[in-house]
Amino acid sequence: xxxxxxxxxxxxxxxxxxxxxxxxxxxxxxxxxxxxxxxxxxxxxxxxxxxxxxxxxxxxxxxxxxxxxxxxxxxxxxxxxxxxxxxxxxxxxxxxxxxxxxxxxxxxxxxxxxxxxxxxxxxxxxxxxxxxxxxxxxxxxxxxxxxxxxxxxxxxxxxxxxxxxxxxxxxxxxxxxxxxxxxxxxxxxxxxxxxxxxxxxxxxxxxxxxxxxxxxxxxxx
Amino acid sequence: xxxxxxxxxxxxxxxxxxxxxxxxxxxxxxxxxxxxxxxxxxxxxxxxxxxxxxxxxxxxxxxxxxxxxxxxxxxxxxxxxxxxxxxxxxxxxxxxxxxxxxxxxxxxxxxxxxxxxxxxxxxxxxxxxxxxxxxxxxxxxxxxxxxxxxxxxxxxxxxxxxxxxxxxxxxxxxxxxxxxxxxxxxxxxxxxxxxxxxxxxxxxxxxxxxxxxxxxxxxxxxxxxxxxxxxxxxxxxxxxxxxxxxxxxxxxxxxxxxxxxxxxxxxxxxxxxxxxxxxxxxxxxxxxxxxxxxxxxxxxxxxxxxxxxxxxxxxxxxxxxxxxxxxxxxxxxxxxxxxxxxxxxxxxxxxxxxxxxxxxxxxxxxxxxxxxxxxxxxxxxxxxxxxxxxxxxxxxxxxxxxxxxxxxxxxxxxxxxxxxxxxxxxxxxxxxxxxxxxxxxxxxxxxxxxxxxxxxxxxxxxxxxxxxxxxxxxxxxxxxxxxxxxxxxxxxxxxxxxxxxxxxxxxxxxxxxxxxxxxxxxxxxxxxxxxxxxxxxxxxxxxxxxxxxxxxxxxxxxxxxxxxxxxxxxxxxxxxxxxxxxxxxxxxxxxxxxxxxxxxxxxxxxxxxxxxxxxx
Numbered sequence: 118x119x120x121x122x123x124x125x126x127x128x129x130x131x132x133x134x135x136x137x138x139x140x141x142x143x144x145x146x147x148x149x150x151x152x153x154x155x156x157x158x159x160x161x162x163x164x165x166x167x168x169x170x171x172x173x174x175x176x177x178x179x180x181x182x183x184x185x186x187x188x189x190x191x192x193x194x195x196x197x198x199x200x201x202x203x204x205x206x207x208x209x210x211x212x213x214x215x216x217x218x219x220x221x222x223x224x225x226x227x228x229x230x231x232x233x234x235x236x237x238x239x240x241x242x243x244x245x246x247x248x249x250x251x252x253x254x255x256x257x258x259x260x261x262x263x264x265x266x267x268x269x270x271x272x273x274x275x276x277x278x279x280x281x282x283x284x285x286x287x288x289x290x291x292x293x294x295x296x297x298x299x300x301x302x303x304x305x306x307x308x309x310x311x312x313x314x315x316x317x318x319x320x321x322x323x324x325x326x327x328x329x330x331x332x333x334x335x336x337x338x
Numbered sequence: 339x340x341x342x343x344x345x346x347x348x349x350x351x352x353x354x355x356x357x358x359x360x361x362x363x364x365x366x367x368x369x370x371x372x373x374x375x376x377x378x379x380x381x382x383x384x385x386x387x388x389x390x391x392x393x394x395x396x397x398x399x400x401x402x403x404x405x406x407x408x409x410x411x412x413x414x415x416x417x418x419x420x421x422x423x424x425x426x427x428x429x430x431x432x433x434x435x436x437x438x439x440x441x442x443x444x445x446x447x448x449x450x451x452x453x454x455x456x457x458x459x460x461x462x463x464x465x466x467x468x469x470x471x472x473x474x475x476x477x478x479x480x481x482x483x484x485x486x487x488x489x490x491x492x493x494x495x496x497x498x499x500x501x502x503x504x505x506x507x508x509x510x511x512x513x514x515x516x517x518x519x520x521x522x523x524x525x526x527x528x529x530x531x532x533x534x535x536x537x538x539x540x541x542x543x544x545x546x547x548x549x550x551x552x553x554x555x556x557x558x559x560x561x562x563x564x565x566x567x568x569x570x571x572x573x574x575x576x577x578x579x580x581x582x583x584x585x586x587x588x589x590x591x592x593x594x595x596x597x598x599x600x601x602x603x604x605x606x607x608x609x610x611x612x613x614x615x616x617x618x619x620x621x622x623x624x625x626x627x628x629x630x631x632x633x634x635x636x637x638x639x640x641x642x643x644x645x646x647x648x649x650x651x652x653x654x655x656x657x658x659x660x661x662x663x664x665x666x667x668x669x670x671x672x673x674x675x676x677x678x679x680x681x682x683x684x685x686x687x688x689x690x691x692x693x694x695x696x697x698x699x700x701x702x703x704x705x706x707x708x709x710x711x712x713x714x715x716x717x718x719x720x721x722x723x724x725x726x727x728x729x730x731x732x733x734x735x736x737x738x739x740x741x742x743x744x745x746x747x748x749x750x751x752x753x754x755x756x757x758x759x760x761x762x763x764x765x766x767x768x769x770x771x772x773x774x775x776x777x778x779x780x781x782x783x784x785x786x787x788x789x790x791x792x793x794x795x796x797x798x799x800x801x802x803x804x805x806x807x808x809x810x811x812x813x814x815x816x817x818x819x820x821x822x823x824x825x826x827x828x829x830x831x832x833x834x835x836x837x838x839x840x841x842x843x844x845x846x847x848x849x850x851x852x853x854x855x856x857x858x859x860x861x862x863x864x865x866x867x868x869x870x871x872x873x874x875x876x877x878x879x880x881x882x883x884x885x886x887x888x889x890x891x892x893x894x895x896x897x898x899x900x901x902x903x904x905x906x907x908x909x910x911x912x913x914x915x916x917x918x919x920x921x922x923x924x925x926x927x928x929x930x931x932x933x934x935x936x937x938x939x940x941x942x943x944x945x946x947x948x949x950x951x952x953x954x
Contacts, residue, residue, distance in 0.1 A: 132360035135348055140355060140590045147362075147588060147642030164674050165644065177349040205642070207362040207588070321346050 120157045120188040123195075124218040124338070125202070129180045130325075133209025138173045144207065145185060151205035154198055157188035171222040171337070172296055172329055175303045178230075180326035184337065186218055219338045225297035226332030229279065230304040234311075235287045236320025243288040244281055246315035251278060258310055272302055272310065296329065339435045340427055347421045355590040356384035357418055359432035362588040363640065365401040365408070366433055373405040373517040377431050377438035377478070379446045381456035382868070384412040388587070389595035391649060392447055392484065396505050398583035406513055409433040410587070411444075413456045413866070414463070422463065429463040439464045441478050442516060445501075445509075448484040448493070451845035452838065452868035457482070458496060458860040468857065470498050470543065475526045479516070483509075488571075488618045489797040489905040492845050494542035495853030498530055501538060502908060503571030504604075506580055508538040534564045538572035540908065541565065547850055547904075553891055555849065555902040570909045573621070573946060577604060578629045585640035597645035597678070598637040602630055602662070606651040607933040608683075609940075611719045611924050612708070612747065614796035615651055617912050620942040621950040622655075622933055627662040634666055638675055645676040653679050654686035655934075663691075684722050687730040692737045702741030702787070703734045709750060710760025716927040717752050719920075724764070731768050736777050741785045742768060748815050748833070749793040749807030752925065758815050761788065762822035765829045788831045790819070792839035796846050797905045798912060800920035806843040806893045812836050837875040841867065843893035844882075849904035852892075854885040913941035 129136070136144060146166045149156045158164040169186040195215040202212045234243055250256065256273040277293040294302045304324040312319060329337040341358075348354035369375065378397060380387025387393065393410070400408035409431035414422060422429070428437040438444055444464065446457050458468045461480070467473050470480065482493060483501035490500045501508055512533055519529045534541045544565035548556045560567055574580045586598065603624035606616045625633075634646055648662075656662060663677070670677045682691065684705045692703075707727055709715045715722060731742055746761050765786045772784040792812055795801045807815075816833060823829050845852065859881035866872035882889055897903070899918050906914075916939065923930060930938050933950055937943060943950050 132358045135354040135358050136590045137353075137355070140592070143592070144590055146644070150642035150644065151639065158674055163676075176354070207590075208360040 120190055121192060122186055122188050122218050123198075123215055125185045125187070125199075125212050126214045126216075127183050127185060127210060127212045129174065129183050129210055131179075131209040133207070134177055134179045136209075137176050138170070141170070142168060144210070148202065148205045148207070148210070149187060152198075152202045154201055155189050155191045155193065157190050169222070172225055172228065174326060175305050178304055178324045178326060182213075182326060182329055184329065216338065220331055223298055224331040225329060225337055226295065226299075227293050227328075227330040227334070228296035228326055229291065229293045229328040229330070230307075231325045231327050232290045232292060232304060232308065233284070233287050233323040234290070234308075234317075234319050235322070238315075238317045240283040240286065240288040243315065243317060244283065246317065247278070247281055247288075247290065247311065250311060250314045251276065253314075256310060256314070258306060272306070275300070275302055276307070291327070293330075297332075340430050340437070341435050343425065343427055344430075344435065347425060347427075350421060351418045352415065353384075353591045356388075356412070357414065357432075359410075359435060361432075361590060363585040364410070364433055364587045365397075367401075367407040369407065369434060369436070372407040373520065374407070374443065374513045375441040376400055376406060376408040376443040376445060376513065377411050377441045378408050379411040379438075379444060379457075379460055380413075381446055381448070381453040381460060382413055382866070383415055384589070385591070385593045387412045388589050388593045390447065390449065391599050391601060392449075392505070394583050394586050394599075395601075396447075396509055397587070398585075399506055399581055400509060400513065402581065403510065403513075405517060406510075407433070409438075409441075411438055411460070413460055416866075416872075419459075419463065428465045429460055437464065439466055439478065442520070443513070444478045444480050446480075446482040446484075446497070448482050448486040448490075450868060451486055451842045452873075454493060454845060454856050455860040455864045455867055457493070458857065459865045461496070468860070469495050471495075473498075477526075479526060479530065481512070485615065485618060486846075488614070488908060488910055489846060489848070489903075490540065490542065490908075491547075491850045491904040492848040492852040492856060494850045495857070497542065499533055500540040500542065501572075502540055502569060503538050503910070504574050505572070506574055508536060508572045511536050512539065531562065531564045534562075534566075537570055540569040542850075545907070553888075555904060555906075557902070558904075558907045568907055568909050570945075571618075571911065573911075574604075574623075575946070577601075577623045577625045582629075582633050584633075584636045586637060586643075588641050588643070595647070596643075597647055598634070598641055598643040599647050599649045600630055600633045600637065601625075601650060602648045602653055602656050603650040607655055608652060608721065609719055609920075609930055609932060609938070610708070610721075611717070611800045611920055612750065612793060612796075614799050617798045617917075617940075618910050619651065620910075620912060620940065621946055623950075624656055627658055627665050630662055631665050631669070635669055638670075638673065644674070645678060646670065647678040647680060649680065652683055654682045654691070657934075659686075660690065684730045685726045687733060689733055689737070692733055692739075702743050702785070703730075703739050704743040704745070705730060706745035707764065708745065708747055709753075709757060710746065710762070710764055711757045713927050714750060714753060714757040714760070716929050717924045718750055719924065719929050721929055721932065724767075727764070728767070728771055731771055732775065735772055735775050735784075738779055740772075740779060740782050741787070743787040743789065746788060746790045747793045748790050748819075749812050751793075751801060751804045752927075753807075753815070755815075755818060758818045759822045761790075761819055762824070762829075766824060769825050769828050784828055786829045788819075788829060790816070790831065790833045792834055792836050794839050794843045794846060797903065798910050798917070800917045800924055802847070802903065802917065803897045803899065803921055805896050806840065808894060809836055809840070835870065835873075838867075838870075838873060840889065840893055841875075841878055844887075844889055847904070848892050852887055855881050855887045858885050909945075911940075911942040911945035916940045 171184045255271045279291040281290040308322045461468045481499040482497045544562045605619045605622035795804045862877045
């Protein structure tokens with residue numbers, strides 16, 4: 118059967134941050150089914166809607182720029198298709214755009230996050246500690262690997278603080294971290310490491326993925 | 339609204355999406371614009387409760403009314419409960435995230451006895467006293483319905499109002515009455531009294547129970563003129579007419595039955611004598627294929643589910659099952675939706691039905707002969723012959739199945755060692771059938787799984803007079819069964835935990851005095867009793883001892899025909915005379931034909947005003 122690939126850019130916010138990656142898969146399959154778009158099904162004994170998420174998002178992290186690929190059996194107006202899909206979406210998930218995929222999963226190199234740290238210390242103190250952390254030569258964390266068990270890696274070279282400041286009652290840090298197949302450091306790892314090194318137990322940390330970039334720094338699309 | 343507080347703890351618990359609401363098709367209303375708020379509680383985890391059809395039906399039917407808002411509540415898992423208690427977060431409803439202690443009603447659907455401690459725990463988590471007498475006028479009305487409520491007596495201390503029978507109409511009547519009385523400023527006490535006037539409503543506090551010296555019941559007498567001496571259960575006359583949900587709330591996390599469900603019939607024509615559902619859900623009523631078709635399409639479209647199941651006590655007893663399936667499969671095949679058929683009877687199993695099942699998943703087939711010999715199957719009125727079992731297996735093997743799962747019960751009335759050996763022999767015969775079949779899949783072996791439950795005598799069945807077999811006896815019979823199996827490689831045997839079945843038996847046939855025991859068990863830490871990792875037999879035994887309740891009295895005692903049962907003032911339309919006559923026939927291994935073949939005058943048709951099958 119003829120099929121064309123479609124890439125959806127969507128937001129995952131509010132209560133939807135508690136949908137795990139596995140559950141998101143099912144949620145999206147059902148939304149696509151409800152949308153009545155001419156979605157392509159895998160051919161086999163148990164046909165199902167084919168989906169690809171180029172980069173998984175950790176549980177609890179919001180995003181204004183998630184990607185999901187599926188295939189369709191006939192072409193349609195992409196704006197209309199986006200509206201059809203949105204009318205079938207549950208709370209917190211909304212499609213911003215449908216387009217043809219340009220890059221491949223493997224092209225992904227980085228992701229950017231907006232992170233807000235609440236409570237446990239004054240925001241000024243948080244920023245002071247952040248500066249101290251960034252002056253360290255190494256920032257070692259334990260990373261679990263499938264083949265080698267838990268290994269120590271130095272993430273200092275990969276921490277790229279874009280900007281940090283105080284907003285109302287909290288510290289807001291924008292950060293770029295490696296993402297994709299080769300090395301993936303998610304925002305939780307940064308938050309935990311920051312907490313360990315600064316000795317601050319935050320009341321709450323809000324994290325939102327704001328960009329996904331390919332290896333040369335251009336926007337993934 | 340507890341949203342912010344919840345968001346700060348949710349990442350510390352397993353499967354947080356089940357605690358935050360916001361699922362597709364969940365109903366959100368403005369709490370200031372509704373008259374009655376109803377917290378519908380399923381006293382088990384989200385994954386189990388969200389799979390329950392009755393809750394979905396009542397949720398939709400209540401929310402269809404503009405002035406009512408019904409929300410869902412489940413028992414939080416241990417990790418979540420600990421965090422809620424630690425952070426002083428009271429039990430809340432998933433739609434509004436408001437504490438349920440501020441609602442008008444808190445309602446429990448009671449599907450199995452082993453959830454009783456969860457009911458107490460949920461009331462406590464809500465911040466309410468668990469006993470009715472300790473709750474004040476400003477607290478919600480606590481109601482409960484569901485199959486266990488056919489003997490609600492063990493829960494009488496905790497629940498204000500019991501709802502007997504099918505809930506679609508009576509729930510609305512109850513809420514309407516409440517809305518009216520609330521406007522007039524009536525007290526909760528007045529409302530509960532007035533509610534007793536609605537058919538199907540049983541207010542336990544309006545009845546005094548007295549006991550004989552031997553512990554049996556002497557009388558159950560109303561202590562208020564509002565209370566009727568006998569309370570009748572409610573039934574829905576026509577399933578084609580009654581509202582059925584057009585959409586289900588679609589969960590994010592995986593639940594036990596994660597699919598669209600269309601109820602195709604209610605009641606059961608079979609009259610298996612051990613089966614409580616077969617008696618308390620009478621009469622048999624079915625939907626026509628057009629209704630089923632319409633409801634299937636609407637549910638699939640609103641949910642996006644990739645599977646729909648036709649649900650009932652015995653789906654293959656739908657009169658036009660073939661016609662219904664061929665109508666439905668046109669739609670489901672086209673939409674790439676799997677059609678699944680649980681509850682198939684061996685004697686209705688055909689080549690065509692198997693083909694439909696196979697199209698879904700080629701796992702094993704499951705049948706329930708329940709007993710190992712024809713004599714014992716006649717005692718329980720299972721009305722299935724060995725030939726039929728063999729024929730069904732033959733069809734299955736021909737169709738490429740190599741695994742068969744068989745359900746049995748141990749400890750059935752009149753069971754002898756020959757009946758136990760009969761289970762093993764039946765398994766051996768099925769194995770022989772497989773290897774003697776020239777059409778079988780070459781090079782593959784057959785696998786028979788035997789799953790044995792312990793028989794639990796239940797109210798409103800002909801076996802309500804029967805004692806449950808003792809622990810030692812069940813143990814001996816289990817050993818005998820294992821010894822009787824020759825092809826140990828091809829047959830595997832598993833059982834339900836007897837220590838669970840005994841508690842089921844006590845609670846199912848218990849009386850009001852057990853309220854103290856349930857309270858004590860909960861206080862000492864019992865909850866999630868149906869989950870083996872949480873079940874604390876030792877704590878339950880201590881609770882029985884401490885409250886002076888005798889397990890043998892409730893579970894292991896033969897009850898005489900003239901004994902007043904704790905549930906005798908509740909009328910489920912099946913007459914006691916019928917139950918006694920069925921009991922006598924069972925002891926003589928005489929069978930009773932199914933309702934479609936011949937009416938056995940159980941009492942239901944008289945009560946509903948006409949024959950169940952359009953003829954007298």
